[in-house]
Amino acid sequence: MFSAIDMEEHVVRPIGRRGESRARVLEAAVKLFSENGVSGTSLRMIADELGVTKAAVYHQFASKEEIVLAVAQPAVDGLTSAADHAEQQSPPHARFDAALEGLVAVVIQQRASAVVIRDPVAARLLETHSQYRIALNRIQDFLIGSEPTEEARIALALLGGSLFVSGTDPALIAVGADRLRATLQETARNLLQPFRPPA
Amino acid sequence: MFSAIDMEEHVVRPIGRRGESRARVLEAAVKLFSENGVSGTSLRMIADELGVTKAAVYHQFASKEEIVLAVAQPAVDGLTSAADHAEQQSPPHARFDAALEGLVAVVIQQRASAVVIRDPVAARLLETHSQYRIALNRIQDFLIGSEPTEEARIALALLGGSLFVSGTDPALIAVGADRLRATLQETARNLLQPFRPPA
């Protein structure tokens, strides 16, 4: 069944645990996506970055789409958690606060995932991912209510732009997480204050 | 010199004036860039959109890079004009006001050009365009001074994100120019207020 060589592989390469190769592919993909965009990054570039062939990458992911979705998944999970946490608060103002802080926290923790929505095609792909749409809609409800005015929708879109650059602008990479979080929360509060859902 | 046929061409096809074909290429390019991104748009797609062949497009522009730069040029010119106009004001607060209003006006009038900076490779290309860098630096000086603090640079980056989505977010396309301009000016003022250059 298992040869001595197989056993030894497990001893001398503890690094080869299940999922390690997938993670390395995603790491390389995020780096290249942020430099060249999703459409500007080929599977060959990802393979070269890892020092392997394209076929090795295709062993981990069936398609480029799968890689894109896997890159975005941590952020999608973060948004879902943020919506769950906000929902557990009882007064509406506490839900607003929790949703806003959760949203900013995802941007801070998952900055890299923003590269996906920078590409229009990848962004559309993500929008077909129901978990993503649902989480965003729930957070939107907590922030500006379920029937927002046009002004509220504009404000939310402008906030989205600010959050987006926080994840993609090279000039902000050097900024510490704490300072960036504080600025984002203040900015978000100022933008959305007039449109908070009624109690 | 000019044959009768040449003359007749001018009569029956007044539409074929110099530059018309270039303009049609740019119009198609902007549309496709916004749908698929710059890297996701091929010259074949542009040609198909116009009902011609790739070679016809190459007759107007020597390369894809040239198309990208030509798409961005109206915005670059707008930024330069805005910087010129701000410079003519004398008190610093008037320069701030003029720079801010000029910047917002460019975003409103040249929304389509934002598609170029959505692509990381195209954005880098644009940054090698000295007229663009110079205009942006001048406007930055009027808004947050020539030696901004880190907080000021963060605020300016966040504003940049909001301006950027104004040009690219499909949800904002339906918003009237006047309402969007007013919201952007207010947002920009709130974001930059604490960092205005000293008088």
Added chain:
DNA sequence: GTCTATAGGGAGATAGAC
């Protein structure tokens, strides 16, 4: 200003050996 034709290369993806 538009066409056909072509060059030279890279894309995503698959088959099958090790």
Added chain:
DNA sequence: GTCTATCTCCCTATAGAC
């Protein structure tokens, strides 16, 4: 888990006729 080899298609760009 990685490889070589290959398929098919599309890419940017150019040459030269009309």
